[in-house]
Amino acid sequence: MSDRAPKPVERHLPTEESEDLLALVRDIAQREIAPAAAEEEEAGHFPRRLFTLLSESGLLGLPYDSAHGGGDQPYEVYLQVLEELAAARLTVGLGVSVHSLASYALAGFGSKEQQAEHLPAMLGGGLLGAYCLSEPTSGSDAASLRTRAVRDGDDWVITGTKSWITHGGVADFCTVLARTGPDGARGITAFLVPGDAPGLQAAAPEKKMGMKGSPTAQLHFDGVRVADDRRIGEEGQGFAIALASLDSGRLGIAACAVGLAQAALDEAMAYATGRQQFGRPIADFQGLRFLIADMATRIEAGRALYLAAARLRDAGLPFSRQAAMAKLFCTDAAMSVTTDAVQVLGGYGYTLDFPVERYMREAKVLQIVEGTNQIQRMVIARQLLGPESR
Template sequence: MAVDRLLPSQEASDLLALTAEIARDELAPAAAGAEERELFPRKAFQLLGDSGLLGLPYPEEHGGGGQPYEVYLQVLEELSSAWMTVGVGLSVHTMSCYPLARYGTDEQRDRWLPEMIGGDLLGGYALSEAHAGSDAGALRTRADRDGDEYRITGTKSWITHGGVADFYALMARTSDDGPRGISCLLVDGATPGLSAAPPERKMGLTGSPTTELRFEDARVPADRLLGGEGHGLAIALNALDSGRLGIAACAVGLAQAALDLAVDYAKGREQFGRPIIEFQGVEFLLADMAAAVQSARAAYLDGARRRDAGRPFGAQASVAKLVATDAAMKVTTDAVQVLGGAGYTRDFPAERYMREAKVLQIFEGTNQIQRMVIARDLAKS
């Protein structure tokens, strides 16, 4: 089902049309098979790079698309409606470029950013640790200065693109000064001493590798420090604000795909001599699903437009992430219900959508954390 979008320019409309074509012709036909075989779609990201979609919200002078965030997020939604692994992967890549784009020096941006957003490289975001998930300030991975290098030791957990990323935005401890002792380093994926554990065995997004990253005396040049020592936690949290909008857009894409599937099935499935979409029990369910999708889309667009206007948007990003991912879980579950027994089989993608939706409520900050962020913003107002 085509989404009626209000876009800010003809260029944005053309960009969304290109994205929809890629999603329909290249991504959607490959998604189910690759997810079943747990195959990482690196060629899909190369296609996005060749099409200019890997650096949309970053400046044109560095090879980006120079697009407003509201346009980038709608591209993300379109891709996610066809294949969530690709949508989430693009969101993670964009967030991994953010520390350099926002906090790097002019020299650092000129040196590394064009290649990172130009289409050939893929990024990973290395923040979480097994004992420090929501409590990012408690991380233990160390980066100790040793002459012109940092010597990194420790383990990161739940890293999207672990082992396949070309670079990582790494948060590591450079001093023992609590949360203020954390710094951000841009780490080459081929750094000696850096390795990835076997991918986690997940219930969904099986085409996207999620691994531990192990740093064993890994040496990183000191000129890859971003924003100065001690600024890593602030960098990480600011990146997460934008990343949460990305996950919200992914969630809306997934929910839209589930809604479209349920509507099409309800139109074609007959019981008691008429399509089941004509029964009130089904049509009310579908109406609630549609309302949830549209409300979630409005929430992420509100956050994006505030970001584009240079206004504070952290609380709105948490609202969007909370609303959109809860909606995705509900809508995908209801889609399985509309399809009935067929929805519980792998003959239809409804069961995969439902499995994929669950993690959206967990990563980029659990939805319990989002409620804390929202409540604290209310307390300050």
């Protein structure tokens, strides 16, 4: 069964241009993304054609400078675009967020020459990116990564394994964090690696409970050689670049979570108003009405939280704590709302005939990626209370 077209959400956008942009995104979502989402996810089909379409429509580089192929959009608008895409299909919304995350290091820390050479293709040239930080033995403890880059003349030679890489095996470029110095955060450097670099090989995609259309795979770097002009920032600056990237990336995950939750709520309301029991729609029963009210409240609260953090970012103000809060709250809300949506549909919610069971499976990963929600609580607590005393 195909997914229901996303129901328009009432939004307060800053400009007429941004309103037109959201109208374009909704049209693409309704015509191109939602109709085949259920079938393609069940088949594990990666929709590369959709990312090509989004690139051609100027939607893969929205928060970046137009001088380099971006869309000059504030994060407040970009995140609402992600929400609309994720409501149609999480694989697409999350994929755009990951691509933006992979582009952030070069856009924020690259030299003018690097940006002029690479960003136009990355942001508007049909390319798709991957972000390579996690490893088999370093997930939450990212500073302990072992992938190493060794200087060899004017080149660097990268050896190691990255894991849980979204777009692993299909990405055209990778932002890679590798160790160039001693153990710890200060010995890490960022590199821009072509997806077809000799020595770079993807393992078989992971078999996952959800988001089957989005390939997640280990990437093996077997003596991958990159020129020094593909080093992003200074040697040893990589971990700071990674943290800055993740602050923005967490807002992308929060927006995707709200979009997924909104899709689940729309499906639950449509079912509740159409399903008859005891001679009337089940939407008439107070227990279900309260459940729907709670679901909608969590979604509105999450949307307000991620937009407030985005406005801080757009104003050039610190937003790290608010980004962690948004990621934490919105993804927990998505897990709760999608679970409740299954309950609203009862036995039908547990079948493949309706998409809510898929939404529930997909919501779980959002509590894990780009920093587990336990890590978000640590980030928030440290900013409120300072480092632990030990």
